[in-house]
Amino acid sequence: MIPTRTFTSFTSAFNRWYDRRMSLLTPGALLLGFLCSDALIGGVPLVPWLFAYITFAMGLGIRAQEVKLAFTRPLPMLAALAAAHILMPLAAWGAGSALFGAESPYVVGFVLLMLIPLGIVIGLGYFRPEAAVPVVLSILIQQPGAALFRSLLRKIYERGAGRKAPGEVTMERKG
Numbered sequence: 001m002i003p004t005r006t007f008t009s010f011t012s013a014f015n016r017w018y019d020r021r022m023s024l025l026t027p028g029a030l031l032l033g034f035l036c037s038d039a040l041i042g043g044v045p046l047v048p049w050l051f052a053y054i055t056f057a058m059g060l061g062i063r064a065q066e067v068k069l070a071f072t073r074p075l076p077m078l079a080a081l082a083a084a085h086i087l088m089p090l091a092a093w094g095a096g097s098a099l100f101g102a103e104s105p106y107v108v109g110f111v112l113l114m115l116i117p118l119g120i121v122i123g124l125g126y127f128r129p130e131a132a133v134p135v136v137l138s139i140l141i142q143q144p145g146a147a148l149f150r151s152l153l154r155k156i157y158e159r160g161a162g163r164k165a166p167g168e169v170t171m172e173r174k175g
Contacts, residue, residue, distance in 0.1 A: 088115055 018025070033040060070077065089111055096110030 084115070 092111040092114035093107060095114075096104075096107035100106040100110065
């Protein structure tokens, strides 16, 4: 059995070490994943489970009062959700449309190119020692619901207008 004090001091030291080197470790891990993708491809199904475990482990240290405080001051959560689901997609769609044309399939790729790093930054936000863990976890938990709501609004727009939504690319056969 590991003594609690020793384990706590080890994890604190590791967090300080990791925090100082995160700017090198993160791109290095991405590069390693790219270069060794054939060897690592078998672990892809484990990724959602690893993120679920990390989220669960981070949530274990949260008290009910902290969660209540996060929801009594919803501005940081709402700002992050608005940035991730309204402002960034619109800005990326506008920039992609300006670069490639509104009907280009590259616009969708450009939007994803802009949004994936934002999601990673929000996800990594709770690894910072000074992070407001309840707020960040609340944002992470609400992300799928916000994405679902945005998809529902798009479907309503499509049916009401009788056409596809801006930036949507359809693969129709001509012939």
